[in-house]
Amino acid sequence: MKVYFIGAGPGAKDLITVRGHQLIQEADVIFYADSLVNEQLLEDAKPSCEIFKTARMHLQEMIDMMVARVKEGKNVIRLHTGDPSVFGAIMEQISLLKREGIEVEIVPGVSSVFASAAALGAELTIPDLTQTVILTRAEGRTPVPQLEKLSELAKHHCTIALFLSATLTKKAVKELLNAGWDEQTPAAAVYKATWPDEKIVRTTIGQLDEEMKKHGIRKQAMILVGWALDEQIHEKDYRSKLYDPQFTHGFRKGVMR
Ligand SMILES: C[S@@+](CC[C@H](N)C(=O)[O-])C[C@H]1O[C@@H](n2cnc3c(N)ncnc32)[C@H](O)[C@@H]1O
Known part of the structure; x- marks a missing residue:
């Protein structure tokens, strides 16, 4: 059994x-x-x-x-x-x-990080922009190992998903800024992704704390930050190698120009 x-x-x-x-x-x-x-x-x-x-x-x-x-x-x-x-x-x-x-x-199950990305219509890994997603949390009553402090992890400037951090946004933002992130970096919070009372807040890291407060989001929220969350991403020409006509891989021969 x-x-x-x-x-x-x-x-x-x-x-x-x-x-x-x-x-x-x-x-x-x-x-x-x-x-x-x-x-x-x-x-x-x-x-x-x-x-x-x-x-x-x-x-x-x-x-x-x-x-x-x-x-x-x-x-x-x-x-x-x-x-x-x-x-x-x-x-x-x-x-x-x-x-x-x-x-x-x-x-296994569908993690809230992926349900939140879906709610935002986002891809967390964008070719030539970021190829890494860090799943972590802001440090609160639960300590985080020294090498995993947000201010250290954020130095990678990749996409960061913050679990269990809805009450710690002020602190999280401070650490992101300490790691050299710009206040204008896109950020989003998804409250209760896929539930009937789901809420989506799209903002920047500079405004994240205020916007979450304004929308009453203080629990059960996924916070996603990084340029992959840019709402204007559709207007930029990031392209993967996978569908590049000149790129040869196991299933397709690239065409020569
Ligand atoms: C104890 S953790 C569990 C995470 C879970 N194992 C997962 O894969 O989503 C709880 C945290 O996950 C996030 N979370 C769980 N369900 C969520 C949902 N439906 N929408 C947004 N965030 C959620 C929140 O950050 C919450 O504080």
Whole structure:
């Protein structure tokens, strides 16, 4: 028997994977992060399925409950928002389950970073502009390793996605500016991407804090910064090699001029 850690996706019920949805339908027990997982996903669970909200549980309490049920031969799943591998706090659960001899399997999900990029109609990697996306958070009560301070990471001037940072925008902006970013650099905040009350704020890093405050965004938001978010990007001629007529690759021979 094993415990499945399933990415529930960013919110919209139809953004979970087919595999994740099937496992929900077969589950005897579901643990889910009630602050962020869409409860509509649970409508497809069996009527007999035991469902537990985890927001108020502590780690050991949750693990003891999972272990007891797996040992009773039940199908146990743990639903996490977005993709479980990013800020999912899954490894601490997996480690304790493994110590109890319980196997786990992770089912990926659509992370909020990609749901937010989609909401913005953005590509996060633009040829000749940036080829890197950094997924990180601003430092708050949770410390960030010295080499991963935003002021260090931002020196790359690539696209940066900030999770868990909606209350830390002032600090984040200061670090971006310290790293040499211009106040005019495009920035966006997406609140509850793919939920019915989704909000999108497009701005610059100089205005980010004020704009988020103005729109009442202080939680459940993805912040994306960098020139890939430029609203005028369509007017610029960034081109990939993939579709360059002169570029030869495994599936196409380039034409000579
Ligand atoms: C604990 S982390 C979990 C991230 C999740 N594993 C993922 O892949 O999206 C929670 C943070 O993810 C972001 N987040 C999660 N769902 C979101 C959504 N629907 N829209 C915007 N941001 C979201 C916010 O930054 C929030 O503070």
